[in-house]
Amino acid sequence: MVRQPYQKKGTWTPDEDQKLVAYIIRYGIWNWNEMPRFAGLQRSGKSCRLRWMNYLRPNIKRGNFTREEEETIIHLQKKLGNRWSAIAARLPHRTDNDIKNCWNTRLKKRVILQNNNSASSATTETSSSVEENSSDDDCSALLNTPTTADFPEPFAYSNPFSPSDCHQTMEVDLPNFPAMADFPESLTYGSTFSSSGCHQTVEVDNSCSMKETFDSSENYWEKLSFLEQQLMTDVSDCEAVSPSSQLWHSRHELYYDPADDFWVKPLI
DNA sequence: AAGTGGACCAACCGCGGGGAA
C-alpha cells in the first residue's frame, strides 16, 4: 500500500523554492505530480506548478503594472473577457495570476467607475474611450510577443525586452542533462554563472555539488535573481528528460527515501 | 498605541480539456 505523503500547504519557503528551481534547472519539467517527490518537496504537483509558473519562472516581470500595461489589460479584458491566460500571452512576462489580481483589485473598479461616469454623462464620446484609446496598434509592441517557438534551442534564450535595451543572451548548457545513467553515485552537479557586458551566460555543469552551489554558495538568491532577470523565455518549454524510461525510475529509486518521503542523496 | 478596514498578493480549489491507454 502506498502511503499518501503529507502534502504541505501555504506559503513557500526559500528552501522549497531553491529545491524546485534546482530540480527544474537540472531535469526540466516532466511530470508535475511526480516531480515534488523526486525534488524532495512535500508539496502537491499543482502547488509546485503554480509556484513555478507564478513566481519562480525566470522570465517573470514583477512589481507594479505600468499605465500602459494596465490600459492593455483593460483593452484585452474588454475584448477577450476573463481569459487571463490569453491576456497574459499578450503581455510580456506577466503571469495570468498577476493580471487577474491586478484586474480584480484595481482595474475592475476603475472600469466600473469609468462606465459610471460615462453613463452619467450625456455625451457618448467618453463611453468608448478605452476602446478608442487603446487600439491594437497602440499596444502592438506588447502584443507582438515572441513565443517560445521563436527560440530554437531549449536552453538558449534571447531577451528582446531587456531593460537596458542591449541584446542579452542566456545560455544554459546542461551537459549529460538527461543521462541519469551517467551520474556518479555521489551525484554532484551544480551551476556556474558568469557575466560579461551585455552577453551573459549561465552554465550548469557537473563540476560542483548541488549542495555546495545552492546551500553554501555565497549568494544563491543573487544567482536566482540573475536567472529571473535574464532568462526571458519559459524554461518549462525545455525538453529535458525522458522520465518514463525504466532507467529513470530505477535510478531514482536509489535516491528516494520512502521512509522520509524525501529525495536524499542528490541533495544532501 | 491599538483597532479596523481596505488593498494587495500568493496560493488553493474545482472544473474542463486533451491525450494516452
Next chain:
DNA sequence: ATTCCCCGCGGTTGGTCCACT
C-alpha cells in the same frame, strides 16, 4: 468508445501590509 490521468485555467480564499481613525 470509454476511462483515466495530467495539465491548465479561472474563481476564490486567506494572509499580510498599510493607512486611517
